[in-house]
């Protein structure tokens with residue numbers, strides 16, 4: 511009989527926010543050797559949680575067998591300065607996965623989420639271009655959401671603490687359109703047998719996403735249905751003039767090239 515216990519994560523999905531972290535976690539959970547933490551624990555990035563210590567963190571983990579690898583995801587880990595060293599202190603051999611997406615698309619997705627939460631607080635809606643650009647048409651570099659799309663900026667902190675071989679990068683744009691090859695790469699990175707099957711997914715053309723065939727509603731476990739898929743994924747992105755997109759693409763281009771050089775992988779995000 512396998513012994514069930516709560517085990518600290520051996521894999522962390524560290525970000526990025528709106529990169530596809532939830533879909534990636536749920537898809538990986540199809541693997542019999544993976545036990546996912548269904549909620550974002552925010553242990554390493556929230557001081558109050560971190561103060562509770564590793565025993566508390568372990569108590570948040572699901573029951574797993576010793577053949578299973580526990581996975582937690584909290585997208586803000588990637589951008590929070592203290593996190594890499596805290597993670598290293600838990601386990602210097604932990605494996606890390608980062609999922610990235612075209613930074614402009616990510617920003618539009620983030621903006622849609624921020625506006626939805628403003629609307630819930632009865633705050634007025636804003637135009638994307640009024641937030642992302644200054645009145646003179648230049649990029650508003652003070653915008654916090656924009657900073658999250660500067661992937662290279664945060665990566666240096668992680669690579670200062672962890673060797674590159676402990677970090678795997680998933681192409682979030684590909685995960686949307688053809689998840690299977692991206693999942694196979696993660697299985698290889700983790701040294702797991704290829705047990706996730708292509709026929710476990712189907713594409714829902716109306717929603718534009720892949721779903722789990724065993725859960726005809728969507729990827730999310732039942733307690734997530736209303737919270738996640740109905741609400742926070744697949745939101746309509748703001749309609750933005752082409753010139754605004756072009757200004758942003760040009761702004762991100764050198765940062766993207768730096769990121770590609772750091773990770774040794776080119777994601778071919780448009781530069782115009």
Ligand SMILES: Nc1ncnc2c1ncn2[C@@H]1O[C@H](COP(=O)(O)OS(=O)(=O)O)[C@@H](OP(=O)(O)O)[C@H]1O
Nearest residue numbers: 527528529530531532533619686719720743744745
């Ligand atoms: N299969 C599937 N189902 C649902 N959503 C999918 C899927 N694959 C990728 N994505 C993309 O995930 C984007 C949300 O990213 P995150 O889960 O990282 O968001 S969050 O930071 O946790 O809020 C979400 O962003 P939006 O398109 O803006 O909604 C999706 O594009």
